[in-house]
Amino acid sequence: MSGVRPIVGSFGPARLLAGTEFGRLDRARHSAVHGRLPALALDELITLTRQIDLRGRGGAGFPFARKVEAVREAVRTTSTVPAVVVNGTEGEPSCLKDTALLLNTPHLVLDGAEVAAVALRADRVVVGVTRDDVLESVRQALDERPPTAVEITVEQLPERFVTGEGSALTNGLNGGPALPSGRKVRTSDRGLGDRPTLLSNTETFAQLAAAARLGSEEFASIGTREEPGTVLLTVAGEAVVESPIGVPLTYILQMCGMTVGQGLLVGGYHGMWLSPDVSAVALVSRESLRSHGATLGAGAVLPLPVETCPLGETALVARYMAGESAQQCGPCVWGLARLADELQALTVVGGDAAHKAVLSHVRGVLGRGACSHPDGTSRFVASALKAFPEDVNRHVHGGGCGRPVLGVLPLDGAGVDTSKERLQVDWTLCRAHGLCADVLPDVIRLGPDGYPLSADMPVTREQHVNAVRAVRRCPALALKVVG
Known part of the structure; x- marks a missing residue:
């Protein structure tokens, strides 16, 4: 495909x-x-x-x-x-x-x-x-x-x-x-x-x-002395940029018109979440990321918008990763499925018991798989718990963070019910940049003043991927997908 x-x-x-x-x-x-x-x-x-x-x-x-x-x-x-x-x-x-x-x-x-x-x-x-x-x-x-x-x-x-x-x-x-x-x-x-x-x-x-x-x-004339050359990065699942090694991660995001938001996922779905504070000082470098317990991996850099639920986004990815199991060993077949179930329970229901269950399953699959898939998925979930402590605390003790799960992380539409989605505009944030209409012209129509004509637009299943791209492209973070 x-x-x-x-x-x-x-x-x-x-x-x-x-x-x-x-x-x-x-x-x-x-x-x-x-x-x-x-x-x-x-x-x-x-x-x-x-x-x-x-x-x-x-x-x-x-x-x-x-x-x-x-x-x-x-x-x-x-x-x-x-x-x-x-x-x-x-x-x-x-x-x-x-x-x-x-x-x-x-x-x-x-x-x-x-x-x-x-x-x-x-x-x-x-x-x-x-x-x-x-x-x-x-x-x-x-x-x-x-x-x-x-x-x-x-x-x-x-x-x-x-x-x-x-x-x-x-x-x-x-x-x-x-x-x-x-x-x-x-x-x-x-x-x-x-x-x-x-x-x-x-x-x-x-x-x-x-x-x-x-x-x-x-x-070696480009890059750092220890890590010469350039590297390819996939930013927000849509833009591939070539960058000298050693530049700040935040510089790459700024050049793409983005911010760290709530945190930054580096290395993809076998990678690690970085908090905003860590993201602010991390460099595009193996050594820099290693010092923060992360890895550049396959070069994915994914900022998380402030309007979505971090645990809910992580749970969607965990469910997807469980579905991508090689079906050849217990930790991958059963362990990842249970980990996804427990993380979903923590996101939706909350409570200390659900939190402990997630931690137990994170530890339970480590080092026991026939390949690296269970380990990578486990580390990804564990890094979310570490990078978003306030959000985790709200789900454990406060009945949730109150934010929807927008499905902003690329999953090829997996794990998200896109049959009744809508794209909504927050007029208090919108600054008429117009980038959203470039990505989704069949949904977003701009008026003579450059602002969208509607604040609430239906999105079909086929338009889901581009709707999410429009959300990520908005420099003012004025868009969200709901439904």
Whole structure:
């Protein structure tokens, strides 16, 4: 299926998104923007990626050089030809950066995969995707590229949260179910076709292609000394921006016309909520976020508007994550469902018993799953309890916070009854910016003074996603979805 097409832009010099302001880069425009792609020997590849500290940009942040070294060692041991897999599945609803790359600059991603494959003497590269439009974009790019000794293909897999887990991706590409194996087998030892496989996500290979052209010194001219380069961030589930590493998170939000609101979710639905105070000092940096107990993960940055219930929003995501279970172990199948139930009970009914039940189930699934899905979901819920203590206290002791649950976090419509929704305008806040009408022109009509003609507008199920986008785009926070 095809989802939201992300808005793209950059703050500072663009590297990965260079040239995309004019739309998709075909092969000719790609070559004009980025220039010739050099070949790297294996030792040169490892040295370069060490010097720039290139890490996986899909969540875990594992050093890319160590992945390459692991594949090299496995090839020496088994005397088999390795393979390369590009993870472009991006099952996280709050992330669109890999989608943005594959829709707008697919050749940069393919260049990075080709550089790695040639260095490792791999004979095959497979790009795993889920969206129809991404599949078509990559196919078109492959048709535009000249033939090489490395066979590059693209395969479509089911669109699920867990599809992007390493073993799930390789299982799916090998013809099996795209589900985590539950076995601690490294892809570098046995992946595509049971061969040693270098697997990393789309942005990582795009960064590699940029570094191969720039060299380590020029690559490090942007970013920080410890973390050079740029990073792609998905802001509010709709805009993909390229930013130098080391800038304040609040600067990114300001440039997107947003504020932290009640708090900031960083790293997506396996990430962590940050309070406004922490958000104000946190930087776009692994080290900065680590010092606050968080991680950049897959690059999702989600501000929470002040008019919605934090616990209710977290409960919707918890329910969605329970539904995305791989259905292979008790903590994932039963534990996450119970955690979602208890969090919903705390949100709606409240009480100390419900609070204790949530804490018990948060602890109960940790470290017991066949993959990281239960752990990531548990940490996400736990971080909400920590980041919104006053809201939690109101639900435990005061009968709730009194705010509706607007469903502002991207879930592809999951978990929200959108059949009777309405979009409402708070006239005391509205400043006639008009951005909402750009997002939802079939619902919001502006008068000659620039203000919406109505303060209460029905929203159909099909319009739900754009209605939520309109709420998030409003700089004055004057909109809300109710129903």
